[in-house]
Amino acid sequence: MNRFAELLDRLVLTPSRNGKLTLLTDYFRSVGDPDRGLALAAITGDLNIAAVKPAMLRTLVTERMDPVLFGYSYDYVGDLAETVSLVWPQTPGNIPNREPTLGEVVARLQAASRSDGPKVLAGLLDSAGISARFAIIKLVTGGLRIGVSARLAKQALADFGKVDVTEIEELWHGLSPPYTALFAWLEGKAEKPRNTAMALFRPVMLSNPVGDGDLEKLDPADYAAEWKWDGIRVQAVAEGGIRRLYSRTGDDVSGAFPDLADAMRFSATLDGELLVGDPRQATGTFSDLQQRLNRKTVTPKMQQQYPAFMRCYDVLQIGAEDLRALPFRERRGRLETFVAALDPSRFDLSPFVDFADWQALEELRRAPPHPIIEGVMLKRWDSPYVASRPKGPWFKWKRDPHTVDAVLMYAQRGHGKRSSFYSDYTFGVWSGGEGEEELVPVGKAYFGFTDEELKQIDKYVRDNTVERFGPVRSVRADRDNGLVLEVAFEGLNRSTRHKSGVAMRFPRISRLRWDKPANEADRIETLQALLDR
Amino acid sequence: MRASDLLHPRPEGLYCPPGDFFIDPVRPVNRALITHGHSDHARSGHRSVLATQQTLDIMGLRYGEDFAGTTQAAQLGEAIALDGVSISFHPAGHVLGSAQIAVEHQGTRIVASGDYKRQKDATCAPFEPIACDVFITEATFGLPVFRHPPDTEEIARLLKSAAQFPERSHLVGAYALGKAQRVMRLLRDAGYDRPIYIHGALARLSEYYQSQGIELGTLEPATVEGGKQDFAGAIVVGPPSAFADRWARRFPDPISCFASGWMRIRQRAKQGGVELPLIISDHADWDELTATIKETGAEEIWVTHGREEALVRWCELEGIAARPLHLVGYEDEGD
Numbered sequence: 001m002n003r004f005a006e007l008l009d010r011l012v013l014t015p016s017r018n019g020k021l022t023l024l025t026d027y028f029r030s031v032g033d034p035d036r037g038l039a040l041a042a043i044t045g046d047l048n049i050a051a052v053k054p055a056m057l058r059t060l061v062t063e064r065m066d067p068v069l070f071g072y073s074y075d076y077v078g079d080l081a082e083t084v085s086l087v088w089p090q091t092p093g094n095i096p097n098r099e100p101t102l103g104e105v106v107a108r109l110q111a112a113s114r115s116d117g118p119k120v121l122a123g124l125l126d127s128a129g130i131s132a133r134f135a136i137i138k139l140v141t142g143g144l145r146i147g148v149s150a151r152l153a154k155q156a157l158a159d160f161g162k163v164d165v166t167e168i169e170e171l172w173h174g175l176s177p178p179y180t181a182l183f184a185w186l187e188g189k190a191e192k193p194r195n196t197a198m199a200l201f202r203p204v205m206l207s208n209p210v211g212d213g214d215l216e217k218l219d220p221a222d223y224a225a226e227w228k229w230d231g232i233r234v235q236a237v238a239e240g241g242i243r244r245l246y247s248r249t250g251d252d253v254s255g256a257f258p259d260l261a262d263a264m265r266f267s268a269t270l271d272g273e274l275l276v277g278d279p280r281q282a283t284g285t286f287s288d289l290q291q292r293l294n295r296k297t298v299t300p301k302m303q304q305q306y307p308a309f310m311r312c313y314d315v316l317q318i319g320a321e322d323l324r325a326l327p328f329r330e331r332r333g334r335l336e337t338f339v340a341a342l343d344p345s346r347f348d349l350s351p352f353v354d355f356a357d358w359q360a361l362e363e364l365r366r367a368p369p370h371p372i373i374e375g376v377m378l379k380r381w382d383s384p385y386v387a388s389r390p391k392g393p394w395f396k397w398k399r400d401p402h403t404v405d406a407v408l409m410y411a412q413r414g415h416g417k418r419s420s421f422y423s424d425y426t427f428g429v430w431s432g433g434e435g436e437e438e439l440v441p442v443g444k445a446y447f448g449f450t451d452e453e454l455k456q457i458d459k460y461v462r463d464n465t466v467e468r469f470g471p472v473r474s475v476r477a478d479r480d481n482g483l484v485l486e487v488a489f490e491g492l493n494r495s496t497r498h499k500s501g502v503a504m505r506f507p508r509i510s511r512l513r514w515d516k517p518a519n520e521a522d523r524i525e526t527l528q529a530l531l532d533r
Numbered sequence: 534m535r536a537s538d539l540l541h542p543r544p545e546g547l548y549c550p551p552g553d554f555f556i557d558p559v560r561p562v563n564r565a566l567i568t569h570g571h572s573d574h575a576r577s578g579h580r581s582v583l584a585t586q587q588t589l590d591i592m593g594l595r596y597g598e599d600f601a602g603t604t605q606a607a608q609l610g611e612a613i614a615l616d617g618v619s620i621s622f623h624p625a626g627h628v629l630g631s632a633q634i635a636v637e638h639q640g641t642r643i644v645a646s647g648d649y650k651r652q653k654d655a656t657c658a659p660f661e662p663i664a665c666d667v668f669i670t671e672a673t674f675g676l677p678v679f680r681h682p683p684d685t686e687e688i689a690r691l692l693k694s695a696a697q698f699p700e701r702s703h704l705v706g707a708y709a710l711g712k713a714q715r716v717m718r719l720l721r722d723a724g725y726d727r728p729i730y731i732h733g734a735l736a737r738l739s740e741y742y743q744s745q746g747i748e749l750g751t752l753e754p755a756t757v758e759g760g761k762q763d764f765a766g767a768i769v770v771g772p773p774s775a776f777a778d779r780w781a782r783r784f785p786d787p788i789s790c791f792a793s794g795w796m797r798i799r800q801r802a803k804q805g806g807v808e809l810p811l812i813i814s815d816h817a818d819w820d821e822l823t824a825t826i827k828e829t830g831a832e833e834i835w836v837t838h839g840r841e842e843a844l845v846r847w848c849e850l851e852g853i854a855a856r857p858l859h860l861v862g863y864e865d866e867g868d
Binding site (some may be wrong): 005009012013016022023026032065066068069070072073076077078079083084086087130183269413414417419420421471478487 | 789
């Protein structure tokens, strides 16, 4: 249990992706089965343990210590799981010779009934030290919140076994904790596990951005063009009565879109974009789509108001026939026939964009006919469907980003290499009437600048600090003073959480406008106009 | 006599009217008794100072030789009479030279512990519980959430991380007096024999510790000569403030570590951008505070700087009279 607890503690404080991968692969290397597999399942959210309500935790601890002292402690720490792990009284006679392993903890929790759950939990907490108690509480209250996605965990497995991550993704949904066969294969001690489960994820094909000079070398006649829809890439797999919607990285998202999953009455694997609306009438905007994102459960009202549908652009399999080796032109033909037979309120085809030459396509790309289109896709007519991101067959050619001139308001110190630099910037635009202008924060960005520019901004921040709050500095920013940043972003969402009412997607610093006076930065109305489009 | 007639707070610090002296005054006074060399307890400009020789040496290093009008060294355990009040110094286990001060007059004995800890520390003499009527305890970590793990475990985590990330340097933030030297000594005791790189602010105090027979091994200045590659895999110790400063840019992709009791709280580590928190403290944790209060056998407890309320509450539950003693000018955040 201690190794797992230590891993959690390190992961939560390690900001860099490479650092996290090192910690995970070291853990997989040095911890045996079944503990490492259970840890993996806990991280990917695949560990099934009956949940314990926070109220019960509080009851357990105040039965064991003075509630006033517990109150002081909780007020100070602010996190219930952490407070309980720290204050849990250890009775000297009660400490066993060794702490329980993760495998033992999980086994006891899974065997516990609803009624003896609290007693089992208390017994486990009695037998563990502080770090282990914290890990146990995190397991039973659900949600580790350690900044490790399932995707990153799979990458760590791939690094550990020196295989490609797509191999892990393809296997993943046929496996279950503690993944003993998977680890044996990754360690070279056994054959690759054979996948016999139904409706498995197939690693998706990705595109490369169009770079400078790329198009000059290509013949427009070799490529088909489609709009690039700004929805969620999904793979719809139905087989033997099992229906699954997978995200681009192989996470099962069917639960969030039951309306679409229900309509998957076929036996095939389709690739496309999940959007909301009715494809026969109108496609919803990204703000509409947002209503359906990041939800564990979805109400009937929500499904009615923002129905999900899939705009299909490829087919990987029909029945038992794997189509991935066929050229795109042939797959597209099969797809058109196939989609024609599906529920038209839930499935449609991604239309082609006709163009004669790159110049004509460029004009279409710059002025797409719908706000949820973010550019065009180019696909070679003769390309097979291959996993990952090969250079050449598929290109994305995005609309140019929006830009806004904003004023630097707060700067925060970075992490790792940047821990001595103020590298995370909150910026604002002007609001309020004449003579009453004030800056309202509209976003935060921490990249887009060169190392040299970082040094310059850092110096500016240090020289113009007006207040400090821990690692954050408030920077002088008024009508007469301030650093103007040109910020590029992909889109704008309505936000109820931000004072400005808007939230930027993918903001980054595109230029430093040392030349521009702060009072000439943009106003909030400029951004609001983008929202209403 | 009533205990509060023997010692009570004044704006300058804790005052003893019959002996006419202050303990750890925060402003210049006529006669000062100093528990230890941390700058919020040991200030310069007093007319006379009574402290252990090591504390006097440390004050001299920090403020220059003329930090006080006159000085007198107190021998541990020996009574000194000041205007009829009997004074004695006893080890506090906080940092090198740190002492508790026992004040006795007309049958009443008060022990002002200053800052103290009970964990073993190879860089200073261990705390000795002194029987008394009133025990004045600090409460820096006076909440049941503060439970310091064995320092050897924390150092083992640092060494493990250094092995895991050999291409990066580990920057250990540690206060210049006491904590820094303890961390270095712990590294040596754990068998780490490579040079330890130190920030300039640590040089003189570390040299002084070594002159007092505390082995710290090879210490090298963390200066830039011959490029950044030199610090890959290195352990660098410096004051915490230095790591947020431009000074830290010389190190390759550093892992920031902070040796402090505050690191027990995850959010504290996260807010400070600490990647590897090391829970190493020179103050007593909750269990040490409560155990010490019982050991002294004191009938009354005065609680100073820190989280007084929880410790006062605990005393109430134990049937021990207790009250907060409001002293101004000490750093609540000290560790």
